[in-house]
Structures are given as C-alpha cells and as structure tokens.
Amino acid sequence: MLSDQAHANELTGRFPRQAFVSIVIFCVLWEIMSRLSPSLGIPPFAIPSFVRIGESLMKITPLDVIVTLARVIGALVLSFVGGVVIAMGMYRSPSLENYLHPLVRILMAVPVVSWILFAVLWFRGVEFRIAFVLIAVCGPVFLVDALDAMRGVSKDLRGMMRSFRPTAFQYFTKLMFPAILPSLITSWKINLSLAIRVVTIAELVGAVTGIGHQLAVAQELFSVADVFAWTLVLVVLLFLLEALLVRFEARVLRWRA
Amino acid sequence: MNATMSTTKxxxxxxxxxxxxxxxxxATTGQSVVAIDRLSLHIAPREVVAIVGQTGCGKSTFFDMMIGLEQPSEGAIRINGKTPYADFDAFRGKMATVFQQDRLLPWRTSYDNARLPLELMGVDEKIQRERAMHWLKRLGLENFANAYPHELSGGMRQRVAIARAFVLQPDILLADEAFGHLDEVTAAELRSTFLALARECGSTxxxxTHQLEEAIAVGDRIVVFGKSAKLLADIHVAQWKPEDYGLLREAIQATLQSNSPDARLIRAP
Structure with missing residues (x-):
C-alpha cells in the first residue's frame, strides 16, 4: 500500500528525494560491480559500465521508439473503443452479458505467450499480429472495468437522468461516460504498463522494427549494454506516458474533492 | 364541502x-407485495398537493410511477391526457423533479447542473445560459455558478436541484422529500421559495413528504396515504383556519397511526 506521501507524489507527478537517492545508490553499486567484475570472474560484457551504456543510448534509433509507441497507442485506442462499446452492449442487454461474460473470463485467463503463438500461427502480417496480441490482452481489461463502472453508477443519478427523458446517446454521454471516466483512466494506467510489456514480447518474436526487435538484436550480439539502454528507453517511455495520463486525469477529474 | 372529497371529474x-x-x-421469496392498491386521485391544474404517509406506504413507488420510471400493474395515471410510462418521451421538458437528495452530477458545476434539462432538450446555448443563470440568481446562487457540488453546502446543493427543475418552467413539478434532510431553517426557507416559484410558473x-408541518405549509391539498397507498384522507387546506393547523396536524397524525380516517378530518371546524 502506498504511503500518504508516496500517493501525493504520484498524484502531483513530483519525484521524491528518497527515490532519487535510491536510484543514485543503485547506479553507484552497479558501477562498482562493473569495475570489480573482471577480478570476480564475471565476464566484462555482463555488467557494462555506465560509459558503455551511455554509448548504447547514443545509438538508440528514434524510429524504433516511435514504431513501438505507435503500436501501443494504436492498439490501446482500439481496445478501449471496442471494450467500452461491448461493455455498453452487455450493460444494456443482460442476455448478451450472459453469453459474453464467460468468454471474456476465458480470454483474460489465456497467457500472453499463447496469444503470441496464436498470432504467429494464424496471421502473416507483423503489424496485424502485434495488434491482435495487444487487443486480446488489453481489450478485456477495458471491457470488464467499464462494465463494472457502469454497474456502479448510482441508481439515484440514473433515476434523475431518466426523469428528464434523455435520448440513449445523451444518457451515455451526459451521465454514463463522465461517471465511469475515473475507472476508465485507471484502466488506461493498468493497460499502459501491460501493453508496453506485451508489445516488447510480441516484437521480440515477430517484428523487424520496434524496441522489442532491437532487444532481440542486442541479445543476439550478447550486448548487455544495449539491452540495458533499450530497457531504459522502455521504462522512461512508460513513465512519460503515465505522467501524461496523470496530467490528463488531474485536468478532467478536477471536480473531485 | 366535505374535507375528504377530491377534485371532481x-x-x-x-x-x-x-x-x-x-x-x-x-426476488428472494417470490411472494407478491402490493405497494399501491386501487388508488384513485384527481388533481386540478396549478394545484399544489402534498402527499403524506408513513415509511413504506407506497409514496415513493407512486412517485416513480408519476415520473414514468415504473409501469402500473393495473389502472392508469394520466397527466394532461397522457400516461407517463407509455408516453414517456411526451413529457420531455414538461415534467421536472426534485429528489430527496440533490442528485447533482458531481462533475458539473452549479451552472452546468442547472442547465442540464435544457441541454437535453437541445435548447440554444444562449437561452440555456440566460435561463440557468436567471434561476440560479433567483435562488441566490449567482456567485456559485462555477462551484462544483462538493464545494457547496447541503442547502445550496438542493437550491441548485430546484433551479435545475425550474429552468424547464414545467407543467408538472414533482418533489420527493425534497427538504426532509435539511435543517429546519433551511428547509422552511427552501419550502417557501419552492412554493412561490411553483405558483409563479403555474405548475401543478x-x-x-413525511413532515406534516411541511405538508400544511405547502399544500393546497393534503392527501394522506395509508398502507399500500390507501387513500385515507384528501384535505383542502384552505378550509382550515391557520389557528386550527395544530388540530389538523393531530388529526392527520391520528389517521396515519390508526390507518383509518380520523373523524376530525371529515369536516373542517
């Protein structure tokens, strides 16, 4: 559980001093281990120095970062739209929910690796394979969260809204969507880190572009420095996207006390 | 005139x-529960009718059926010749409700909450602004138009809810325990404002309410519900002198407790 301070930092996007100190300690220990590794019998490439990692970072190709980012964002947007639309259908039709709910539970239980294997076996196009895996993993999360949030909309508010006789579209846009937005933003946060990890694995096995592909190349070259550098890019990318989401959340949910 | 008579056909x-x-x-036992049992009632245009009854007597079910959220099992409700459930959309913009809790949308400011019914009707934005601000001003909230519900007191939130109802200048105005959760001073103030605005708009x-003082203060008529919304009394308040309101209150109380009309209600003193 997050402490109050940690929670406040997360909400404001501030970087706490303690986190900075712990990262510095880790870097110092890494550098010491890197320098001591030959005398400890560890191959030099296993724990590269920060100079070597810096060199790898300088060689990062922005195109691969952009490709991975585009795959993640594109797949998340599709998953989000599909998930929310199906959730709306399930919310409005209990019989549809009865049919789809077990299927969704099964989909959520399927391991990511199985989705990747299915994608490789079923589809030829690389982009389609990656999109398929991401949507299969992230779509059900959006769907289940949206459906739960819709069910949680207060009966009082639903009754009030209906008393003014809105159209079905107005009912969704003026009541349901704003009411479920906090849950949807939480889903985005969860799916963002999930998608970054899944896209990397998917690119690792099937793509010729993207960060996952570059990680595969680095592995073939036994370059821990390159793996470290590309991993750092992934982590920074995730933090940046999360920071954007937090800012968006603070903006659209400013009505919350 | 007999005090128990309702408006004639x-x-x-x-x-x-x-x-x-x-x-x-x-759902649990499968047994049938009669919430409303053969209720007949006629209300004249622009009349203000207070319905009193004990908890669980069917008042809220009746309210939901008036709004059109519940379908009658038998019989009918007709408002200006149309049925709220079957002709649901026919009441768009013609009926407004004030609920027990304010039921404001927490993500909307006072202004945005007040203009919601107009927005749903597709009214021009300029008119929305004029009317919402007019009613917020009438209710003393012009300086809180940009405040979110969590920034307002309970009384202020209920004022916004009243403004939201009146922006429609509705033919039919329904209020369910609208002031029951407020402190006595705020409730009395809002009650009189509500009544004055209803008269001004010419709304029926x-x-x-479960508060007899409120019913006497607001209603042209007081309809007393017994169990399963059985009509125990239908009182025209104008037939009672203000100095006899204490007696009226006691008689209604006795009616509610015995679930049968008290003799004192048969004719006004």
Missing part, C-alpha cells in the same frame, strides 16, 4: 389516477 384535471395498482414480486405540483 367535472373540474379540469391535470393529473388523473384511476384505480392504480402496483404489485412487486420479491405534487410534493411527497
């Missing part, structure tokens, strides 16, 4: 309730 009627019955089936109003 020959008089113009805004709301007709004919032999209304509502039966619910309990039904106010459901």
């Amino acid at each position: 020959s008089e113009p009627t805004a709301i007709e309730v004919e032999n209304l019955r509502k039966v619910f089936r309990q 109003a039904i106010l459901i």
Whole structure:
C-alpha cells in the first residue's frame, strides 16, 4: 500500500528525494560491480559500465521508439473503443452479458505467450499480429472495468437522468461516460504498463522494427549494454506516458474533492 | 364541502389516477407485495398537493410511477391526457423533479447542473445560459455558478436541484422529500421559495413528504396515504383556519397511526 506521501507524489507527478537517492545508490553499486567484475570472474560484457551504456543510448534509433509507441497507442485506442462499446452492449442487454461474460473470463485467463503463438500461427502480417496480441490482452481489461463502472453508477443519478427523458446517446454521454471516466483512466494506467510489456514480447518474436526487435538484436550480439539502454528507453517511455495520463486525469477529474 | 372529497371529474384535471395498482414480486421469496392498491386521485391544474404517509406506504413507488420510471400493474395515471410510462418521451421538458437528495452530477458545476434539462432538450446555448443563470440568481446562487457540488453546502446543493427543475418552467413539478434532510431553517426557507416559484410558473405540483408541518405549509391539498397507498384522507387546506393547523396536524397524525380516517378530518371546524 502506498504511503500518504508516496500517493501525493504520484498524484502531483513530483519525484521524491528518497527515490532519487535510491536510484543514485543503485547506479553507484552497479558501477562498482562493473569495475570489480573482471577480478570476480564475471565476464566484462555482463555488467557494462555506465560509459558503455551511455554509448548504447547514443545509438538508440528514434524510429524504433516511435514504431513501438505507435503500436501501443494504436492498439490501446482500439481496445478501449471496442471494450467500452461491448461493455455498453452487455450493460444494456443482460442476455448478451450472459453469453459474453464467460468468454471474456476465458480470454483474460489465456497467457500472453499463447496469444503470441496464436498470432504467429494464424496471421502473416507483423503489424496485424502485434495488434491482435495487444487487443486480446488489453481489450478485456477495458471491457470488464467499464462494465463494472457502469454497474456502479448510482441508481439515484440514473433515476434523475431518466426523469428528464434523455435520448440513449445523451444518457451515455451526459451521465454514463463522465461517471465511469475515473475507472476508465485507471484502466488506461493498468493497460499502459501491460501493453508496453506485451508489445516488447510480441516484437521480440515477430517484428523487424520496434524496441522489442532491437532487444532481440542486442541479445543476439550478447550486448548487455544495449539491452540495458533499450530497457531504459522502455521504462522512461512508460513513465512519460503515465505522467501524461496523470496530467490528463488531474485536468478532467478536477471536480473531485 | 366535505374535507375528504377530491377534485371532481367535472373540474379540469391535470393529473388523473384511476384505480392504480402496483404489485412487486420479491426476488428472494417470490411472494407478491402490493405497494399501491386501487388508488384513485384527481388533481386540478396549478394545484399544489402534498402527499403524506408513513415509511413504506407506497409514496415513493407512486412517485416513480408519476415520473414514468415504473409501469402500473393495473389502472392508469394520466397527466394532461397522457400516461407517463407509455408516453414517456411526451413529457420531455414538461415534467421536472426534485429528489430527496440533490442528485447533482458531481462533475458539473452549479451552472452546468442547472442547465442540464435544457441541454437535453437541445435548447440554444444562449437561452440555456440566460435561463440557468436567471434561476440560479433567483435562488441566490449567482456567485456559485462555477462551484462544483462538493464545494457547496447541503442547502445550496438542493437550491441548485430546484433551479435545475425550474429552468424547464414545467407543467408538472414533482418533489420527493425534497427538504426532509435539511435543517429546519433551511428547509422552511427552501419550502417557501419552492412554493412561490411553483405558483409563479403555474405548475401543478405534487410534493411527497413525511413532515406534516411541511405538508400544511405547502399544500393546497393534503392527501394522506395509508398502507399500500390507501387513500385515507384528501384535505383542502384552505378550509382550515391557520389557528386550527395544530388540530389538523393531530388529526392527520391520528389517521396515519390508526390507518383509518380520523373523524376530525371529515369536516373542517
């Protein structure tokens, strides 16, 4: 559980001093281990120095970062739209929910690796394979969260809204969507880190572009420095996207006390 | 005039309730529960009717059926000749409600909450602004137009809810325990404001309450519900002198406790 301070930092996007100190300690220990590794019998490439990692970072190709980012964002947007639309259908039709709910539970239980294997076996196009895996993993999360949030909309508010006789579209846009937005933003946060990890694995096995592909190349070259550098890019990318989401959340949910 | 008489059919009627019955089936036991049992009631245009009854007597079910959220099991409700459930959309912009809790949308400011019914009707934005601000001003909230509900007191939130109802200048105004959760001073103030605005708009109003003082203060008529919304008394308040309101209150109380009309209600003193 997050402490109050940690929670406040997360909400404001501030970087706490303690986190900075712990990262510095880790870097110092890494550098010491890197320098001591030959005398400890560890191959030099296993724990590269920060100079070597810096060199790898300088060689990062922005195109691969952009490709991975585009795959993640594109797949998340599709998953989000599909998930929310199906959730709306399930919310409005209990019989549809009865049919789809077990299927969704099964989909959520399927391991990511199985989705990747299915994608490789079923589809030829690389982009389609990656999109398929991401949507299969992230779509059900959006769907289940949206459906739960819709069910949680207060009966009082639903009754009030209906008393003014809105159209079905107005009912969704003026009541349901704003009411479920906090849950949807939480889903985005969860799916963002999930998608970054899944896209990397998917690119690792099937793509010729993207960060996952570059990680595969680095592995073939036994370059821990390159793996470290590309991993750092992934982590920074995730933090940046999360920071954007937090800012968006603070903006659209400013009505919350 | 007999104090228990309701508006007769020959008089113009805004709301007709004919032999209304509502039966619910309990999900757990499967047993049927009669919430409303053969209720008939006629309400004239621009009349303000207070409905009183004990908890669980069917007031809220009746309220939901008036709005059109519940379908009658038997009988009918007709408002200006149309049925709220079957002709649901016909009441768009013609009926407004004030609920027990303010039921404001927490993500909307006072102004945005107040203009919601107009927005749903597709009214021009300029008119939305004028009317919402007019009613917020009438309710003393012009300086809180940009405040979110969590920034307002309970009384202020309920004022916004009243403004939201009045922006429509509705033919039919329904209020369900609208002031019951507020402190006495705020409730009395809002009650008189509500009544004055209802009269000004020429709305036919039904106010459901469990507070007899409120019913006497607001209603042209007081309708007393017994168990399963059995009509125990239908009192024309104008037939009672203000100095006899204490007696009226006692008589209604006795009616509610015995679930049968008290003799003192038969004729006004």
